[in-house]
Amino acid sequence: MGLIAMSERDLQRIEVLSKVIAGRMTLVSAAHVLGLSTRQVRRLLERIGAGGAASIRHQAIGRPSNNRICDGVRDYA
Template sequence: MSGRELQRIEVLSEVLARRRTEISAAAILGLSTRQTRRLLTAYRDGGGGALTHKARGRTSNNRLIPGIREYVIELVRSRYADFGPSLAAEVLFEKDGVKVSRETLRRWMVEEGLWLSRKQRRSFHQPRLRREAYGQLIQIGGSEHRWFEDRGAPCSLLVFIDDATGKLMQLRFVPSESTLASYFRRGGLRRSSGWRRCGWSE
């Protein structure tokens, strides 16, 4: 018997001996008063054996056939390696007549390295290597802020960074971060009227 079943026998014996009330027994066992009465009746009629779990010693109804795991993994590996667990479970049932729950198949595939869990997929990141030569790629980012406090209108600061070296190439203040005003500006480094309104200076 398990420890919980032995505790039930001890508490129910005290109730039958009138040393404890049903309400007190229910509180100790963590059961409702109604469930405690049912257990008390079963214990009075059938003894301690009536309190053991009826499925003890029996094979689980959900137990899979021995060797089914290896068979399913081989099918997935050879035919459905690019399938996720949900789709693989459906196809295994429809085409191969093998019924395995989606979560069981997911666990097997993770254990065999055939599927990455959601946490593993989130943590997987392929780092991008920097460009090899100076000037190959210039990264541009903008930050909108009241850079001049109350002395001027809010504007965006554009930062130009060389990808290979990390060197700051240029910083610009523009009215807003837009393709036309920020990135396709004509005239090289000459100021525009919009930049002057922001308080930009060379």
């Protein structure tokens, strides 16, 4: 498998979630450290279980914004 670019936030999430999986940190304390709700931490743990650590990366990386201005309008302005 190739290299996957991740942000510092994603790397911190993987580190904290791996502590939860290993049993060295509770779900509540992980939610507090990450600034998320316990429900969101459970959702991230399910994503790691299904797709591995690479699934934590933001899904919209490399895609154009949904809120971008059309080329024609931008050129006209």
